[in-house]
Amino acid sequence: MKKIVVIVLIVLAIGVILGFSVLNKSNNQDKQIENVVKNETEEVESTITQRNNILIAYYSRTGNTQTIANYINQAIGGDTFEIKTVNTYPEDYEEMKDIAKQEQEENARPELKSKIDNLDKYDTIFVGYPIWYGTMPMGVFTFLEQNDFSGKTVIPFCTHGGSGFGNSEEDIKNTIPKANIIKGLSFRGDDVELDETKTEVAEWIRKLDIKK
Ligand SMILES: Cc1cc2nc3c(=O)[nH]c(=O)nc-3n(C[C@H](O)[C@H](O)[C@H](O)COP(=O)(O)O)c2cc1C
Numbered sequence: 001m002k003k004i005v006v007i008v009l010i011v012l013a014i015g016v017i018l019g020f021s022v023l024n025k026s027n028n029q030d031k032q033i034e035n036v037v038k039n040e041t042e043e044v045e046s047t048i049t050q051r052n053n054i055l056i057a058y059y060s061r062t063g064n065t066q067t068i069a070n071y072i073n074q075a076i077g078g079d080t081f082e083i084k085t086v087n088t089y090p091e092d093y094e095e096m097k098d099i100a101k102q103e104q105e106e107n108a109r110p111e112l113k114s115k116i117d118n119l120d121k122y123d124t125i126f127v128g129y130p131i132w133y134g135t136m137p138m139g140v141f142t143f144l145e146q147n148d149f150s151g152k153t154v155i156p157f158c159t160h161g162g163s164g165f166g167n168s169e170e171d172i173k174n175t176i177p178k179a180n181i182i183k184g185l186s187f188r189g190d191d192v193e194l195d196e197t198k199t200e201v202a203e204w205i206r207k208l209d210i211k212k
């Protein structure tokens with residue numbers, strides 16, 4: 001009888017030891033995964049935090065993108081630069097749309113009113129624009145091509161009527177392939193004045209962890 005009790009106790013003890021070792025192993029795996037995720041996040045954040053010279057460049061015809069640019073500016077400071085074309089678009093919406101469409105079809109590079117003369121001093125550059133026919137207005141292409149973005153961190157943002165970024169992020173990558181392009185954020189034009197949108201911008205910026 002005593003023998004049976006001893007055997008049962010030994011079997012139970014082995015069970016408990018095995019149970020603990022399995023638990024411990026899965027805990028360690030969880031910790032390892034946690035560390036990898038943490039390291040990756042820190043890596044992305046550190047690319048930005050080390051760079052504190054920020055430019056917010058934007059094009060805006062009716063003010064929506066400018067509103068987002070201002071929210072970003074309020075959240076992190078930095079300088080703002082409005083991309084403006086020498087030839088402005090007609091007031092008449094239909095005429096305006098025709099010209100914008102034609103410019104896109106011709107892959108035009110509308111001349112800009114002014115040029116950033118010291119892009120060198122900026123490391124992180126937000127580039128904002130409205131979506132026009134699935135991508136950026138052609139003047140934004142001019143802006144990207146006029147400047148040297150090699151090694152710069154570029155963060156796109158846009159406003160739109162429902163299509164999101166469209167092809168614009170891809171177009172930015174192709175236009176300035178030497179830049180380090182971070183995933184950006186898009187906003188519905190109709191929502192820009194909402195408090196939620198301002199909060200969303202502040203939260204987005206906080207996650208990017210860009211220092212003032
Ligand atoms: C010529 C033109 C083309 C547009 N094309 C699109 C489009 O393809 N997809 C979309 O979602 N919105 C489109 N929109 C809507 C604008 O992207 C949207 O109203 C934007 O918020 C305007 O920004 P802004 O006030 O900064 O100029 C277009 C607007 C215009 C004037």
